[in-house]
Amino acid sequence: MDIRRLPNTEPLPMDLLLEADPLEELVRAYAAFGYCYIAEDKGERLGTYVLVPLNKTTIEIKNIALATSARGKGYGKELLKHALAEAQRLCYETVEIGTGNSSINQLAFYQKLGFRMVSIDRDFFVRHYPEPIFENGIQCRDMIRLEYKISPL
Template sequence: MNITAITQLEEEHYQLLLDADPSKKHVDDYTKRGQVFIISDPKLVGIMVLIPTRPDTLELVNIAVAEASRGKGYAQKLIAFAFDTAKKQGIKTMEIGTGSTGYEQLHLYQKCGFRMTWIDRDFFVRHYDEEIVDNGIVLNDMVRLSIDL
């Protein structure tokens, strides 16, 4: 298993990123502003993007693991790597946001130590042109979580 930074996105990277965020416009925006890391074992199994948002704060804006590789701890390894990376940069707080209907994601993030901080009501209605359905429910709200490092 290997986690590395990348600066150029290939089609396989986009496929994973767009699985977690269906807006290519949003993905292009935050990948240009952030650090992109991939996890390989030995082939690509996951990806994440970290961006600075405020002084001493880093946001994990996208994390995705290939469907065939889910449930094997890759997302937890990426998150642990994100924590280590943030600490080395002197970051004090890590944030993440996810859809309110993403039960598996909410479970994972809390298992990794994130705590819910607030709900951004109608986030997905305001920021996405197309309706998003997740777990059979129309996605409206984003749950914001954070952890002090």
């Protein structure tokens, strides 16, 4: 799998980005301020992520998604590790990520890779999304915020 930063001249992989965030308007807004990366293998798009700087020391993974055909093969772990390495290369100290209260698998995945829960933005998904979101039989209401502290080079 090869991961590369998408140049501004190349269209966003909206099909993948919308897997992780169903509002195209929001995806386009944060992607405009961040760096989009694409994972490919032999011309097939496997996954994507978007890094958005929050301040001089903190960057956020705003979106990370895999194609359905790429799930369960370790690509998500590779993609997340690449995002952490890229944040370190860009000289950030902290990487943040947010996910829904109903995203049970993602919460476990991020913690297994060293992320720690730091806050809850209550009713985030109720305030920002016009339609209710359900996952794992649970309404996605709250944003769980996690962070990863990068070791200095």
